[in-house]
Amino acid sequence: MQLEAIPGVGAKTAAALRELDDPAATVESGDVAAIARAPGVNEARAARIARGAIRRRHGDDGRVLATDRARELYREAIDLLRERTVTDYAAKRLETFYPSASASRIAEAQAFAADATDRDPDPAVREALADCAPLSDPPTVRVRDRCLATADAETLARAESAVPELSVETVEDARDISELGRSYASVIVLDESFAGLDVEGDVSVRPDALETPAETVPERLLAFFAENRERLEAAAAVHEAAAAAGDPVSGGDSAEEGDSDAGPPVDLDRLRDALSRLDDDGTIAGDAELDRLTGAVDDLDAAVSTAASVADDRLREAIRERDVTIEGTDFLSLVEQGARVDSLLDRELADEYDAAVDAAREHLADALRLEPEEAELADRVFGGDPSFPVEHDESAVSRLRTELSAARDRRAAKLKADLASDLGDLREPVEALVRDALELDVELAIARFARDFDCTIPEVVGPERGDAEAGGDAVAGFRIEGGRSPLLDVDFADVEPVDYAVSGATLLSGVNSGGKTSTLDLVALVVVLAQMGMPVPAESATVERFEEVHYYAKSQGTLDAGAFEATLRDFGDLVDGADGRLVLVDELESITEPGASAKIIAGILEALDDQDATAVFVSHLAREIRDAADFEVAVDGIEAAGLVDGELRVNRSPKKGHLARSTPELIVEKLADDRGGEFYGDLLEKF
Ligand SMILES: Nc1ncnc2c1ncn2[C@@H]1O[C@H](COP(=O)(O)OP(=O)(O)OP(=O)(O)O)[C@@H](O)[C@H]1O
Numbered sequence: 001m002q003l004e005a006i007p008g009v010g011a012k013t014a015a016a017l018r019e020l021d022d023p024a025a026t027v028e029s030g031d032v033a034a035i036a037r038a039p040g041v042n043e044a045r046a047a048r049i050a051r052g053a054i055r056r057r058h059g060d061d062g063r064v065l066a067t068d069r070a071r072e073l074y075r076e077a078i079d080l081l082r083e084r085t086v087t088d089y090a091a092k093r094l095e096t097f098y099p100s101a102s103a104s105r106i107a108e109a110q111a112f113a114a115d116a117t118d119r120d121p122d123p124a125v126r127e128a129l130a131d132c133a134p135l136s137d138p139p140t141v142r143v144r145d146r147c148l149a150t151a152d153a154e155t156l157a158r159a160e161s162a163v164p165e166l167s168v169e170t171v172e173d174a175r176d177i178s179e180l181g182r183s184y185a186s187v188i189v190l191d192e193s194f195a196g197l198d199v200e201g202d203v204s205v206r207p208d209a210l211e212t213p214a215e216t217v218p219e220r221l222l223a224f225f226a227e228n229r230e231r232l233e234a235a236a237a238v239h240e241a242a243a244a245a246g247d248p249v250s251g252g253d254s255a256e257e258g259d260s261d262a263g264p265p266v267d268l269d270r271l272r273d274a275l276s277r278l279d280d281d282g283t284i285a286g287d288a289e290l291d292r293l294t295g296a297v298d299d300l301d302a303a304v305s306t307a308a309s310v311a312d313d314r315l316r317e318a319i320r321e322r323d324v325t326i327e328g329t330d331f332l333s334l335v336e337q338g339a340r341v342d343s344l345l346d347r348e349l350a351d352e353y354d355a356a357v358d359a360a361r362e363h364l365a366d367a368l369r370l371e372p373e374e375a376e377l378a379d380r381v382f383g384g385d386p387s388f389p390v391e392h393d394e395s396a397v398s399r400l401r402t403e404l405s406a407a408r409d410r411r412a413a414k415l416k417a418d419l420a421s422d423l424g425d426l427r428e429p430v431e432a433l434v435r436d437a438l439e440l441d442v443e444l445a446i447a448r449f450a451r452d453f454d455c456t457i458p459e460v461v462g463p464e465r466g467d468a469e470a471g472g473d474a475v476a477g478f479r480i481e482g483g484r485s486p487l488l489d490v491d492f493a494d495v496e497p498v499d500y501a502v503s504g505a506t507l508l509s510g511v512n513s514g515g516k517t518s519t520l521d522l523v524a525l526v527v528v529l530a531q532m533g534m535p536v537p538a539e540s541a542t543v544e545r546f547e548e549v550h551y552y553a554k555s556q557g558t559l560d561a562g563a564f565e566a567t568l569r570d571f572g573d574l575v576d577g578a579d580g581r582l583v584l585v586d587e588l589e590s591i592t593e594p595g596a597s598a599k600i601i602a603g604i605l606e607a608l609d610d611q612d613a614t615a616v617f618v619s620h621l622a623r624e625i626r627d628a629a630d631f632e633v634a635v636d637g638i639e640a641a642g643l644v645d646g647e648l649r650v651n652r653s654p655k656k657g658h659l660a661r662s663t664p665e666l667i668v669e670k671l672a673d674d675r676g677g678e679f680y681g682d683l684l685e686k687f
Contacts, residue, residue, distance in 0.1 A: 109533020
C-alpha cells in the first residue's frame with residue numbers, strides 16, 4: 001500500500017511510518033499505540049493516521065461534519081466517550097471513530113460497538129486498567145563484551161543496522177579474528193567462509209546470527225521485557241480481572257480462531273516466571289548461583305583481608321600464650337638484625353602458624369561461599385613463607401578472581417540465553433496481551449457510555465435501502481423515540497424523553513425555553529453518534545446515512561451588512577450542494593430584521609425541499625415563513641401545556657403539523673382569562 005495514499009499522510013510522515021516493522025499492516029490495524037511507535041508520531045497524530053487509513057479503505061472522503069457547530073457536537077460526543085476511558089490509549093483510540101457516510105464503515109464500527117455494549121464494565125477491571133499502557137521500546141543497549149566480525153562490506157552494513165547493540169569489526173583472516181578473541185569475551189563471525197576456524201577463545205562462526213537476534217543479543221529481549229515489566233503485569237492483571245468478572249477479554253487473535261474463551265494470548269504464569277528471572281536493568285535476577293559468583297568476585301579483596309586478620313589474630317593469641325625459648329645464636333642474630341623472625345615462627349610455632357593459615361583459608365572459602373574446586377584455588381592465597389602479620393599471595397588472588405569472574409560470566413550468559421529463548425516465544429504474544437487489554441478499555445468506555453445514557457444501537461439506513469422499502473416507510477430523515485440528550489444542563493435523570501421524526505424541510509416552532517435548541521442538539525448528536533457507529537441515547541432511532549450534517553447555531557444578535565452577506569453566501573453554497581444532507585438551523589431570523597428574515601428562510605427552505613434534503617429550522621417566525629413560502633412547509637411545534645404558577649409546562653416532544661403558540665400569546669391568553677376585558681381579548685385575537 002502507498003502510505004502517501006492515506007489522507008493526511010505526507011512524504012515526511014510516510015517516511016516515519018516506514019520505520020515500523022510492517023508499516024502497511026500496522027496502519028491498517030488501527031492500533032494507535034503501534035502507529036505511534038514511528039519516530040516523531042505522537043498518539044494524537046497516530047489516531048489521525050488510523051482514521052485516514054479507515055477512510056481510504058472505505059472510500060470515504062469524510063465530509064459529514066460540515067459546519068463548526070456540527071464539529072463541536074462531534075467533539076462533545078467524543079468527550080462523553082473519552083471521559084469513560086481509563087487509559088490514554090483508549091482515549092486516543094476513540095478518536096478513530098468519526099461520523100462516516102460510508103455504509104461499510106458504519107457497519108464495521110457498529111459491529112465493534114455492539115460487542116462492546118455487551119460488556120459488563122466491572123470496577124476491578126477498571127482498577128487493573130489504571131496501570132495499563134502501550135509497550136515501549138527501550139533505548140538500544142550497548143553490549144561491550146561481544147562483537148560481530150565479517151570480511152564483507154555489505155554484511156558489515158547489514159550487521160550494523162540489524163544489531164546496533166554490538167560492535168561490528170572488519171577482519172581479513174584468522175589472525176584478525178584471533179586478535180579480536182583477545183579483546184572480546186566472545187566473537188561471532190558472520191562469514192560462512194570462516195567455518196571450521198580454529199582459534200583460541202570464545203569464537204563462533206554463525207552466518208545466521210543476524211536472523212536470530214535472541215541468540216546474538218539476548219540483551220535486546222531482556223531490555224524490552226525489563227522496560228515493560230509493569231505494563232505487562234498490568235495487562236496480565238486486566239486479563240485476570242476480566243476473566244474473574246466472567247467477561248474475559250476476547251482478543252482479536254483468539255476471536256479469529258472462533259474461540260472467544262481461548263484465554264489470554266500468553267500463559268500468564270509463564271510470563272510471570274520469566275519476568276521474575278529478570279532484573280529491572282535487564283540483567284538476570286533470582287539465580288542463587290549467579291548471585292554467589294557475583295558476590296564472590298565483588299567481595300574477594302575484602303574477604304582476603306579479613307581472612308588475613310583472622311589468621312593474624314590467632315597467631316597473635318598463640319604467641320601471647322607461649323613461652324618461646326630462643327637459642328643464644330638466634331638471639332644474637334636477632335640483635336644483629338640478621339635473622340628473620342619468620343625462621344623463628346617456622347621453627348617454634350609451626351603448628352600454630354599452620355592452624356592460623358587454615359583458619360584464613362576456611363574463612364575465605366566460607367565468606368565467598370566457594371565450591372570445593374574454587375576453594376582449592378583459594379587455598380593458594382595463604383600458606384607461603386611464614387610471616388607475621390600473615391601475608392597473602394596476590395597472584396593467587398588474581399587467578400581466583402579470573403576463575404570466579406569467568407564462571408560468573410558463563411553463568412550469566414547461559415541464563416541470559418535461556419531466558420531470552422523463553423522470552424523470545426512470548427515477544428509477539430505479549431503485544432497481543434497488551435493490545436487486547438487496552439482495546440478492552442475502549443470497549444468498556446463504549447459500554448459505560450451506553451449504560452450511563454440508556455443507549456441503543458440505531459438503525460442507519462442508506463437512501464438505496466430507503467427506496468427499496470415499501471411505500472411510506474422509505475427512510476429519509478430521522479426518527480428518534482425516547483431520545484434524551486446527555487448535553488443538557490440538567491441531570492441526566494431529569495432529562496425528559498423526546499420523540500421526533502423529520503423527513504423533508506420542516507420548521508420547528510415553540511415557546512421560549514421549550515427545548516427547541518436542545519432538540520436540535522439531540523438530533524445532531526444522535527445522527528453524529530449513529531454515523532460513528534456508536535450507540536445513541538434513545539429508546540430507538542433510525543437515521544438516514546447523511547452525506548453531510550450542517551448545523552448552524554443561533555447567531556448572537558443581528559449581523560452587520562458584511563457578516564449578513566457572508567451568511568447568505570454560506571446558505572447559497574449549501575442549497576447548491578449535493579443530496580443527502582441534514583440541515584439544522586437555530587433561529588436564523590436573528591441575523592437580520594424579522595420581515596426580511598422570514599422571506600430569506602422561506603427561500604432557503606424551498607431550495608432544500610427541492611433537493612429532498614432533511615432540514616429542521618427552529619424559528620419564532622414559523623407563521624410568517626410559512627406564509628412567505630411557495631410550498632407547503634411542514635411546521636412542528638413544542639407546545640406549552642400552559643403556565644402553571646408562572647412556570648411553563650412543556651411537552652418536550654415536538655407535535656407534528658402543529659404551529660406552537662408563542663410565549664407572548666400564552667401570557668396574553670392568561671391575562672384575558674384572569675382579568676377579562678376587551679383589551680386582552682382583542683390582543684389575543686391578533687395571534
Ligand atoms: N428534554 C428536556 N428535558 C429536561 N429539560 C429540558 C429538556 N429540553 C430542554 N430542557 C430545559 O429547558 C431549557 C431551555 O431549552 P432550550 O434552550 O433548548 O429551549 P429553546 O426552546 O431553544 O429556547 P429559546 O426559545 O429561548 O431559544 C434547557 O436549558 C433545559 O434546562
